[in-house]
Amino acid sequence: MLVLSRKSKEAIQIGDNIEITILSIEGDQVKVGINAPRHVDIHRKEVYLAIQEENNEAVKTVSIDAIKGFFRTIDPEK
Known part of the structure; x- marks a missing residue:
């Protein structure tokens, strides 16, 4: 597993077409934005x-x- 540290408003690029941005950090909750092509399914792990x-x-x-x-x-015929 790759572990990266990011601050609010910083991003991670996956391949050419997926970008994950840290939108905000409040206590133990992190809000993440994901830009990806429509054909890429994105779900929370439990879902x-x-x-x-x-x-x-x-x-x-x-x-x-x-x-x-x-x-x-x-x-x-079968």
Whole structure:
């Protein structure tokens, strides 16, 4: 892990198109601004983990019969 020290209004550049700026520091809370292309997903870590868990649960609920039925609609000869 790379650890960098930044003061308020200072930034970190990631690659050519992502910039993270420290907007303010109040007590133990840091406000961060992120400039990135629209196609880059940005989430708080807890939200990202919740999305991953929901996706994993959704995959578990898909039955083999449903998958077979899906492929039958694509190629009715099988």
